[in-house]
Amino acid sequence: MPPRSIGEEFTKGLWHENPIFRQLLGMCPTLAVTNAVINGIAMGLATTFVLIFSSIVVSSIKKLIPNQVRIASYIVVIATFVTMADRFLAAFFPLISKDLGPYVPLIVVNCIILGRQEAFSSKNSVGRSFIDALGMSAGFILALLILSSIREILGAGTFLGHQVLGSWFEPWVIMILPPGAFITLGILIALTFVIEHKIKQRR
């Protein structure tokens, strides 16, 4: 396989290897925090911070880590950045931090982050790992945005807290509740399959 260009390294996270729709990684936070757009954005940014810095650290110390203890070392690196993100949110955005509850600390077990360290940062240069982390985070935020917009608009009639649908609209409360999350994501994944199929046919 020829080495990817820098641009491709970035865009693969958006579509072909989108962590949520294609790789089905990091489902727990995706489903849990997308009941409102603001929570989705906060979660996306916190994960981006952790993923980018963990990738930079892991790819720069990859030669120092003995193979047998690599997973444990990655986890310590990730946990450090998660603690920083968690404290930061608690200090500056206490309301969002309260809404997200245990899901910010749970970024530590988000499979996207550990997965990228194992599959990419431990084998590639710092620069490439940074681009890869950036692309994956963008894909993750994109997925969170789509899912949380659908759920907030249909479930509460609002977008980022602003009323978008008129007073005639009876909110589908179920969309904010857990079942709405499962069903919406299921349909979105099916849609990405259809789109991917169409793209392949056209070639």
Added chain:
Amino acid sequence: MELVALFISAILINNFVLHYFLGICPFLGVSKKIDSAFSMGLAVTFVMTITAVITWVINHWILLPNNLEYLQIVSFILVIASLVQLVEMFIRKVSPPLYQAMGIYLPLITTNCAIMGLALLAALKNYSFVETVVFGVGSGIGFTLAIILMAGIREQLDLSDVPEPLKGAGIALIVAGIMALAFLGFSGMIK
């Protein structure tokens, strides 16, 4: 009486998979056959109970007295990772049949967010020791219940005609959504 309520709510109402969205990866990944789903549930319940005990001790005897709450994330994840390894070695030595039943699922549990979620939720809600243990066992049983039900449905789904794009994860998530809908019905049970 409150402990009974906590136990039942951990199984049915605040079900880890269907309410907190924790442990979705094994829930979708290991729910193709009832046998393996049962083993996975067994392994998770087992590790959850031990984790609940140990993280409570660490949190209340070491971290809280020294104002080290900010080390919760790092210490919990390290404890869970090493605990899973220890449990695996212990079971392999003591009970080979049990190891056969849940052996390969144990390493997977380290990155299972349900375990970490249990430790964090118990710390967040400030449960007493007994409450934490009850919460741990109940949550484990709740996870087992959800994954076995899911496996039962998926075994039937294999025989039915699912539209091509929905095959795999799509239909599994929609089934989970309908299950979550059914479990919402329990929420009026305990005030």
